[in-house]
Amino acid sequence: MTKSMWIAVVILALLFAVCGGFMILLQKDEDQKNIHYFLTNRKLNNVISYQEASLSVSDLTTLKNVSLRFYAFPKLSNNIQSFTIHEYKEEAHIPSFISFSARNVTFSLMDIAQNLKQPNENVVDTLAAFNPTEDILNYPLFALLLAGCDNISAEIKGEYSYMPAAKEMSLNVKFTDQCLGAWDAKVSLNNISNAQQGQFVLALKHFLQKGDPLKDMKNFLKDASVSNFSLTYTDSGLIKGYKKYVDTLYLRLPGMPSLSDLDAKDIQKIVSYLSLSNAHRQRNADIAQTLAQFIKSPGTIRFQSKNRKLASLNALSGTFLRQLTDLLLRLDTTVSLETGTP
Amino acid sequence: MNSFFKTIVLFFCLAPFANAQTLDIHTGHEMKRIAFSAKAGVEVFAEASDGKWCEDILSLKIFAQDETAFGDKSLSGLMSKIALVLNSECPSATQAIIDGYSSNTLVFQGSASADEKWKPEKGTLKVKIQQLQAAAVKTSGNKNDFSVKKWTPPDGKQKIVARIDPDTALEHRIFSKDKECSILYTTDKPAAKLKKWFISVGGNSCAENLIYGRADVSVFNEKGDLETTLDGYFTEGRFTGKKNLNVVLLNRYGVNKNVQLLSYLIDSDMELKIHYISYLKSQRNQKTGFYSPWAGCSPFIMAAVTENEELFLESSVTDNILRTAQSFADIFCPGTTQMKFFATKVPQGIPGMDIPAESSEASPQEDTRLIYSAILQRTLGQKWKIVSDKTQNLARLRENTRKTEDLREHQLMMADYNELTKTDYLGRLAYMIGADRIDNLPAMLTAAAIIKKPLRVNLLINIASIGLDRAWADWPDAILITQTSGLLNRTGWHILSGTLRPMTEQEKKQNNKTAPFSAGVLELYAAAACEQDACGEVSDLIGLIRRRHEKPNWLPYHAPYGQGEINP
Incomplete structure (x- = not known):
């Protein structure tokens, strides 16, 4: 190859490089426009803000330094270092699969409690008369605060899949935080129509915009059944912190054993409670024993429903705790402790 | 003769009084058997002191084989016969405290009085009177000396000089020219002028620089002019007019310019812890500006100064004290027909009693120093009678109030107890x-x-x-x-x-x-x-309520056995 040919090759390469760079810049600008269009089209541009967005060749969409403005708590400060949509599929314009992850999701539980704007007297009275067992579900936020959790810095991963023909939806969420611990929840919901799926999307949207997400969720779950449920929780201080609070509540003096551990009487109470939902006393006793063991030495606990077991949500009634208990027992859920860190 | 009369005749015939035996029962007191009936199975003893059993208030112990002896009918019959014995052997007895025993167990407590023809009355009220009197004796270690709210009158054996309150007593000492004699003279004239006043004394030797007894005193002012003459009796230099008072003067004080007062000790009852005090008044004549001679009989004002408020909770004890006051009125003011009596915790300064009432609206009931007050009148030769509708037994009123408050507090404490038994x-x-x-x-x-x-x-x-x-x-x-x-x-x-x-x-x-x-x-x-780790003392529920209400001896109804016992 002559010298002039080499020069021509170099010039061509430079031209390609310049064109390529120019195209990347154009693409990036296009990505920004697309995402902005997506948010504006769904009227979310005022409630979701981000610093940077990117769409990779492999269809990864990443937003960086995202913050959300919740409708109920417009002043709640929060930040997501990066939010990535790993995969997105649609079937007849209905999202059929979404895989996402959020890195370093930060917010303050105290900030949420302050943004609830309850009258001061109610806050004080509720906390002064806080029942350490019943009120965990009635006032979960206060329970977390009493356990000593405040600033959350979590990693979240999630998968959503929906098969319109089969009317089946699967959800899987993994949540990990220094204080709240590691949660891994999976569930399949059956008999979910297209309209109900829409209610689910609406519920998510109504966390950010005006609306009633609880009502949407209720509509979403109407006539639904649950199967393939599993929940794995690994404690990293939440239980210990809550036990410390319970010990102060029951005046545990120095040198005395913890008063928050479950004794035989407490275990018997749990067995009796479970037995109202299902008369299988031996299994109920095993569950209660496992719970007691977990509270005594918090590690990893796993709730796993039996394969192919299905439980209709319409069949459940009573308080939230009773409905939850009924659901788990109808699904033949086993409770087990796992050794070692996940 | 039916069997009942046979029994009675036997009872008294077989119990000759002169041959009464003595018994030393577990009370530790000496007892005299005053009657018995072997057939009826009854013995009657009277408590004695130094061998003497006949007192104003008797303490009778009746021992019966059968408890039915203390039934209303049986006991009334028994007492009517004992009354015959008392009338003949101890006519001074006015009351009897009755303790009835059967099988060495106290089965009856009651009383009887001569006024009620010795009809037995079940109950412990009269017993309490005697206990009160006995308790009063025990309250002081030294029987011959006691104080009321730290106040005690001067010893009567020593020379008494009335304690003068210089702020209220308009009193000046005026000497004779030779300084041998002096009087204590009440006037509102300036002290500077009075230093130049002098007296001349007739018919008195002026012992110890003060005139005592009968004297005729002329008082001259600073110009040497005769101011007034004091012809009559003097007590410790103070002019008492025609009244010769040989008394122990206590305090000289005044309330205002018009009323000047002088208290004197009548007697001290060492057993009941009462100092009996009376008062002399000297009043200013608004027209002349002169003060009257010291007078204390119209009316006769008398105070029973005592800390023992409980004495006035029982009518019979109060009556006894009033009788004592009447006796003193007879001694100190024989002709007087009106007497103001009051019981108090302080020797002077009770509005409406020794000093004038502060205002017509002021209620003596609010003065916690006052225990009792009464106005008594008599026509000459007749008995004293309480006449004033203002007579008030404040001690009893206060006691009733206290009992009501106690009851209320007990109810509150019971409510607390019931509540706390359910509290964590x-x-x-x-x-x-x-x-x-x-x-x-x-x-x-x-x-x-x-x-x-x-x-x-x-x-x-x-x-x-x-x-x-x-x-x-x-x-x-x-x-x-x-x-x-x-x-x-x-x-x-x-x-x-x-x-x-x-x-x-x-x-x-x-x-x-x-x-x-x-x-x-x-x-x-x-x-x-x-007091204990984590305030563990609250586990003692009764102790907790006691501390909160400051009632160290309180016990709830139906307290569980062993709870609330007070360790010595």
Whole structure:
């Protein structure tokens, strides 16, 4: 190859490089426009803000330094270092699969409690008369605060899949935080129509915009059944912190054993409670024993429903705790402790 | 003759009084058997002292083989026969306290009185009178000396000089020219002028520089002019007109310019702890400006000064004291027809009694120093009668009020008891300090953080260390306590009240605190120290209620066996 040919090759390469760079810049600008269009089209541009967005060749969409403005708590400060949509599929314009992850999701539980704007007297009275067992579900936020959790810095991963023909939806969420611990929840919901799926999307949207997400969720779950449920929780201080609070509540003096551990009487109470939902006393006793063991030495606990077991949500009634208990027992859920860190 | 009369005849025939035997029963008192009936199975003893059993108030012990002897009918019959014995052998007896025993067990308590023809009355009221009188004797170690609210009259054996209140007593000492004699003269004229006044004395030897007894005294003013003549009797230099009073003067005081007073001791009852005091008055003549001679018989004013308010709770004791007062009226003012009697805890200064009432609206009932008051009148030769509708037994009124209050408090304490039996440990702690609740530190710190304001709290806390105006707790958590001066003086368990807030970021850094809701500051305003770890003393429910109500001997109805016993 002559010298002039080499020069021509170099010039061509430079031209390609310049064109390529120019195209990347154009693409990036296009990505920004697309995402902005997506948010504006769904009227979310005022409630979701981000610093940077990117769409990779492999269809990864990443937003960086995202913050959300919740409708109920417009002043709640929060930040997501990066939010990535790993995969997105649609079937007849209905999202059929979404895989996402959020890195370093930060917010303050105290900030949420302050943004609830309850009258001061109610806050004080509720906390002064806080029942350490019943009120965990009635006032979960206060329970977390009493356990000593405040600033959350979590990693979240999630998968959503929906098969319109089969009317089946699967959800899987993994949540990990220094204080709240590691949660891994999976569930399949059956008999979910297209309209109900829409209610689910609406519920998510109504966390950010005006609306009633609880009502949407209720509509979403109407006539639904649950199967393939599993929940794995690994404690990293939440239980210990809550036990410390319970010990102060029951005046545990120095040198005395913890008063928050479950004794035989407490275990018997749990067995009796479970037995109202299902008369299988031996299994109920095993569950209660496992719970007691977990509270005594918090590690990893796993709730796993039996394969192919299905439980209709319409069949459940009573308080939230009773409905939850009924659901788990109808699904033949086993409770087990796992050794070692996940 | 039916069997009943046979029994009675036998009873009294076989019990000749002169041959009465003595018995020393477990009470430790000497007893004289005054009657018995072998057939009826009854023996009657009277309590004796130094071999003498016949007193105004008798103490009778009746021992019967059968408890039916103390039935209404049987006992009335028995007492009517004992009355015959008493009328002949002890006519001075007016009351009897009756204790009835069967099989060495006290089965009857009651009383009888001559006024009621010795009809037995079941109950312990009369017993109480005697006990009161006995208790009064026991209240003082020295039988011959006692004080009332730290006041005691001067010893009568020594020379008595009335204590003069210089602020209220318009009294000046005026000497004769040779300074051998003097009088104590009441006038509102300036003291500077009175220094130049003098007296001339006729018919008196002027012992110890003061005129006593009969004298004819002329009083001359600073110009040498005759001011007045005092012809009559003198007591310790004070002119009493035609009345010759040989008494122990106590205090000389006045209320205002127009009323001047002088108290004197009549008697001291060492057994009942009463000083009987009367008063002399000297009143200013508005027209002449002169003061009257000291007078105390119209009316005769008399006070029973005592701390023993309980004496006036029983009518019979009050009557006895009134009879004593009447006797003194006869001695000191034989011709007087009106007497004002009052019982008090102080020797002078009761409005409406020794001094004029402060206002017509003032109620003597409000004066806690006054125990009893009565106005008595008589026509000459007749008995004294209480006439005033203002007569009030304030002691009894107060006792009734106190009993009502006691009952009310007992009801409140019972309500507390019933409530506390259902209350948890924290509830009892709250009751101990009179608070609504004992708070939980993490819960209140969380609440304070949410509402962004300090909260008033009551906390059970173990103080680990005390510094200058601050302390650190180690339970329920290591929190800082400020403004401790004067409230905390030792480490250990306390119930603290104050305002609680989370530490600021700077305070957290200073004190090396990282946990979000255990870093608190309690600004202290009250502290109660526990006696036991974690105030474990509240487990003693009765003790807790007793301390709260300051009733150390209180017991609830149906207290469980062994609870509330007072250890000596």
